[in-house]
Amino acid sequence: MSERKNYDVIVIGAGPGGLTAALYAARANLKVVILDRGIYGGQMNNTAGIDNYPGFVDIQGPELGEKMYQTAMNAGAEFAYGDVQSIEQDGNKKIVKTDSGEYEAGAVVIATGAVHKHLGVAGEEEYAGKGVSYCAVCDAAFFRDEDVAVIGGGDSAIQEGLYLAQSAKSVTVIHRRDQLRAKAELQQKAFENKKMKFIWNAQTEEIVGDGNKVTAVKYKDKETGEEKEVKVAGVFIYVGIQPQTAVFKDLGITDEQGWILTDNNMRTKVKGIFALGDVRAKELRQIATAVGEGSIAGQEVYNYYQGLNEK
Structure with missing residues (x-):
């Protein structure tokens, strides 16, 4: 096995929140590595246009991710690919084990995000970003004065439906x-x-389109078995959201649904472990909120080290 790599801070997840936490921690002269199993930018890479992030009237998701990444790298943070398997504690140290090696640090920031559950029907993946959305706050503006559908019946579905209306x-x-x-x-x-x-x-049953954009939703009446269709320009799917926290379950920092519980300073109940962004138990999940929480987490990591040094 390769030699364990040592850092002051390990940030798990390279979305907007993780990149911001790394930026603030690096600017505080801490040695930071960001771990992600995919390309930096997180879900921004799947977003064609972003028009609700302050400072950018309209920017492509991957472009914003690239800018955030470069800002963190310029501050001195490092990036490494790795699928995290577990976090183990050794005194004040945390050992993060990945499929590509082990990392050790005094502080860990979890920013692994959450994923929307998919219907798994024909057309869903094909028209993602072309009429299929999982975020009304993100995409409502693209469907002004259009007919849209919301699939689901829970709190999120109705809240987003009211927002769209x-x-x-x-x-x-x-x-x-x-x-x-x-x-x-x-x-x-x-x-x-x-x-x-x-x-x-x-x-x-199916999300229908013309090859470029969504045009309708096909469904089956469960009482009659009849196949029907409703014409819409957009489909917003809310059948659940899943936090990416399975590997952190043994730390005892999640609720029954798997969301990580923190205080307002992004601190979990385990000293030296912080969490931010979509992985937290909260209401609004946006790039702007992730960035705000990232800045808090980065500063709190610095404060955590200051507290250790004073003892």
Whole structure:
């Protein structure tokens, strides 16, 4: 096995939050490595256009990721590929084991994010970014005065549906059950909104497009077995979101759903382990919130080391 590499800080995840945490920690003269199993930038690499991040009227996701990466590298952070398998504690040290080697540091920042669950139907992957979205806050502006569909019936689906209704021509909620699972107050708002329509007992079968963009959603009426179709320009899918935290389960820092619990300073209950961004138990998951939390985490890592030095 290759020799264990030593750092002050190991940042796991190279999305906007992880890159920002690395930037702030590196600027505090800490030796930082960012680990990721894929290319830096995280989910920004799957986003065609970003128009809700301050300072950029319109920028491609991969371009913003490249700028954030270069900023962190210029500050002195390092980047390495590695799929993290576990974090083990050895006194004040944390041992991060990956498929490509081991890393040791006094502090670890977890920024592994979360992934939206997919329907797994025809057309979903083909039209991702071409009408299929998992984030209304990110993409609602692209469907102003258009007919859109929301697939799902929980809190997120209805919250995002209400958000879309502010600018869309209409919002059709397609749900596989005969009633919503969202909180009562959300349901009331949705039912009272004249732009919102509902299709019940519907099993989504296919997302249809013309090769360039979404044009409709095909579904099966579960009561009659009849195949039906609704014409839409966009499909927003909310059938669940999964935090990327399985390898951290033994640390005891997650809730029952796998979300990492932190205080307002991004500190978990394990000293020297911090978490930020989409992996945290919280409401809003955006590039801007990840960057804000990244700056806090980077500063808190510095404060953590200052506290150790004072003892």
